[in-house]
Amino acid sequence: MWGSVIAVLGTLLGSVTAYVLQQRTARTDRADVRRHEERRDRIAAVTALVAALADHRRAMWVREDLRLSGAAEADYQAARAASHNTRSALTAPLTMLAVLAPDLAGVAREAAGATYALRGVEDREVLDLYRRAAIEAADDLVRAAATA
Template sequence: MITALFAVVGTLLGAVTTALLQQRGARAERRAAHADLDRRERIAAVAALVAALADHRRTMWLRESLRLAGAPAAEYEAARADSHGTRSAISAPLVTVEILTPSLATAASAATQAVYALRGATDRHELDQRRAAAIEAADDLIRAAACTT
């Protein structure tokens, strides 16, 4: 009788142990899947911001080149309108990066400000220097994101 009791207790303990281990493994899998999803969201946010910065950098360079060259007003105004659209396209991805990855907020802000700085260059050489600085700031953001994500 005692042997049978030990057998039943042992079977029950084995079943409980197995259930606990399975539950623990399932939780670990869910955590890993959640972490992977978070990582993909952060990468997508940085990619969207970098793309928006590149679009704005291109339109601002064109706009300022036209201004410096003394282009016709209609041509400049069209480029100016384009630059307003690309500037506003920066806001959402910038906020997303700052919320999802606060450690990238400084690099994201610096990259954004570097692109905004293309405005008002005094000559073509300065415009090209500001463009190069904006490209470097975006590259810095990408490098920082690679270390974070």
């Protein structure tokens, strides 16, 4: 009889141990999937923001180049409208990045600010200088995201 009790207890203990190990493995797998998804979402947010920054930087350069060269008012107004659209397109990725990666929010705001600084410059030399600074700020964002 004691042999049967020991056998039943051994079977129960084995079942409980297997269940605990299975739950632990499932929890670890879910955590791995969650980390992978968070990383994927952060990469997508950084990518979207960097693309939006490049679009706005390009639109601002064209707009300011037209202004500085004394281009036709219609051409300048069309470029101005395009720059307003690209600036508006920065809002969503900037917000998404601030939510998904708050540790990158500061460097992201700096990159956006460097791009906004292209507006109203005095001459083409300063425009080119600010453009290069905006590119470097976007590159800083990418480097910060890669190390985060």
